[in-house]
Amino acid sequence: MLARVSSAPAYKRLPRAVREQQMLDAAVKVFSRRGFHAASMDEIADDAGISKPMVYAYLGTKEELFVACLHREGTRMTEAIAGAAAPDLPADVRLWRGLRAFFSFVGAHRDGWAVLYRQARGSQPFAGELAAMRARLVEVVAGMLGHALRAEGREVGETELEVVAYALVGASESLADWLADHPEADPEKTATRMMNAAWLGAGQLLRGATWRPPHA
Amino acid sequence: MLARVSSAPAYKRLPRAVREQQMLDAAVKVFSRRGFHAASMDEIADDAGISKPMVYAYLGTKEELFVACLHREGTRMTEAIAGAAAPDLPADVRLWRGLRAFFSFVGAHRDGWAVLYRQARGSQPFAGELAAMRARLVEVVAGMLGHALRAEGREVGETELEVVAYALVGASESLADWLADHPEADPEKTATRMMNAAWLGAGQLLRGATWRPPHA
Known part of the structure; x- marks a missing residue:
């Protein structure tokens, strides 16, 4: 969950803390709209404008993301x-x-x-x-x-x-x-x-x- | 869940309502001891002195049993x-x-x-x-x-x-x-x-x- 992500060429570089807040904003929105079970990591990544592997690298599994x-x-x-x-x-x-x-x-x-x-x-x-x-x-x-x-x-x-x-x-x-x-x-x-x-x-x-x- | 069970030769015949209460007593005990996920239908059937197929026939799946x-x-x-x-x-x-x-x-x-x-x-x-x-x-x-x-x-x-x-x-x-x-x-x-x-x-x-x- 705390693994360092060395680069993400397709996305604008932003400080880690800002990225994390963007992911959490997107996750709260998607979980609220769909519920935990129906929410997909794809939709959360899309909404945050971040690649799915980066979401996993930063915040872990869907369960860990929900806890976050x-x-x-x-x-x-x-x-x-x-x-x-x-x-x-x-x-x-x-x-x-x-x-x-x-x-x-x-x-x-x-x-x-x-x-x-x-x-x-x-x-x-x-x-x-x-x-x-x-x-x-x-x-x-x-x-x-x-x-x-x-x-x-x-x-x-x-x-x-x-x-x-x-x-x-x-x-x-x-x-x-x-x-x-x-x-x-x-x-x-x-x-x-x-x-x-x-x-x-x-x-x-x-x-x-x-x-x-x-x-x- | 409401399927009729025609016979259960290995067990003493008891009215359906009594059997159901026995199963629920056993289920409450096992769920309380183990939690929902770790509780097994085998243990519940054993504790109630009733065959596992009969528990399923009377009260349905583990989820339905928990709701009951x-x-x-x-x-x-x-x-x-x-x-x-x-x-x-x-x-x-x-x-x-x-x-x-x-x-x-x-x-x-x-x-x-x-x-x-x-x-x-x-x-x-x-x-x-x-x-x-x-x-x-x-x-x-x-x-x-x-x-x-x-x-x-x-x-x-x-x-x-x-x-x-x-x-x-x-x-x-x-x-x-x-x-x-x-x-x-x-x-x-x-x-x-x-x-x-x-x-x-x-x-x-x-x-x-x-x-x-x-x-x-």
């Missing part, structure tokens, strides 16, 4: 979420921003979500990549809640925080699926709905309480 | 959840009972959950079976919340209810994974934690509020 797509998209998403939740804001605003970043990402990549993440969820070796991403998100959310608690001088066990974080991440993933299946649904409104369910709780919601996003 | 396992386990689980949440109880007690039934089921079938549900989540044709089960659970939860709201004379849109239900089901599924990976964790305590996250909301939790299960 998942890894890049997952990293982008996790960074968007972690970056949105600046540490100096109140906990609910941080959660809101993180959720908004998450649902905006899913809303902008509905097809990719439906294929990449659903495909990845159950089947090895993709499940491992997704589990790692989920673990990272759980860590971000648990860290954020722990930070907010310590700021109030309160202490909650690691397990309690982890469990709440798993619940939040799982609820968000489930709503992301819902969002991917509802092209008419608005990502920001979905984030607000998630805040209502997560922050106020269903019980508060039943009593008529509503959480509103702060004015930007 | 998922369907039976999923139906049992959904029925346990729906049955636990008697309609004449307050909404939070119903949710609590449903969650307790769910996490108790997962706790009693940790291996099965890890293999059957994780395997099923992403890969076709298993994903369809799991999606149907999830849709049924969302319907149960949304129906329960809608019922509680109407009892208070309030009306909430179908989409709002569906979104809250998706969030609850997704959060529970995520915690079920956590539970499957933590053999030392108590299912009932996990259900209480889920109530705290879902019913009171993370915000309420941060303010120190705690929901406690009613005395049985």
Whole structure:
């Protein structure tokens, strides 16, 4: 997978990193359009304007390429979420921003979500990549809640925080699926709905309480 | 799959329904122990005390058998959840009972959950079976919340209810994974934690509020 490619005369010379991004862009597009099984390396190479042997040389087999797509998209998403939740804001605003970043990402990549993440969820070796991403998100959310608690001088066990974080991440993933299946649904409104369910709780919601996003 | 099997002289005659349950019991056990790919029809037939041709005749290919396992386990689980949440109880007690039934089921079938549900989540044709089960659970939860709201004379849109239900089901599924990976964790305590996250909301939790299960 890391073998050096000495030359590729038929194609314009570009830095390796740029080539790789082009291949991944093409691969995400083709996997999203066709699904993992029906996607062909020929179409990915064509779309990237790169020879098929070069795609194999740079990024390996179709499975490895799919894992690389998942890894890049997952990293982008996790960074968007972690970056949105600046540490100096109140906990609910941080959660809101993180959720908004998450649902905006899913809303902008509905097809990719439906294929990449659903495909990845159950089947090895993709499940491992997704589990790692989920673990990272759980860590971000648990860290954020722990930070907010310590700021109030309160202490909650690691397990309690982890469990709440798993619940939040799982609820968000489930709503992301819902969002991917509802092209008419608005990502920001979905984030607000998630805040209502997560922050106020269903019980508060039943009593008529509503959480509103702060004015930007 | 529904072909009649005229005779099986080497084995004791049993009603078809009993035979099928024996095969499914064996299949769930073997799939849980080996995973879908490594599981062999020979081992399943051996474990059920039934000839391999009869397993094929009754329940079809290995894929069809896996779907049949998922369907039976999923139906049992959904029925346990729906049955636990008697309609004449307050909404939070119903949710609590449903969650307790769910996490108790997962706790009693940790291996099965890890293999059957994780395997099923992403890969076709298993994903369809799991999606149907999830849709049924969302319907149960949304129906329960809608019922509680109407009892208070309030009306909430179908989409709002569906979104809250998706969030609850997704959060529970995520915690079920956590539970499957933590053999030392108590299912009932996990259900209480889920109530705290879902019913009171993370915000309420941060303010120190705690929901406690009613005395049985």
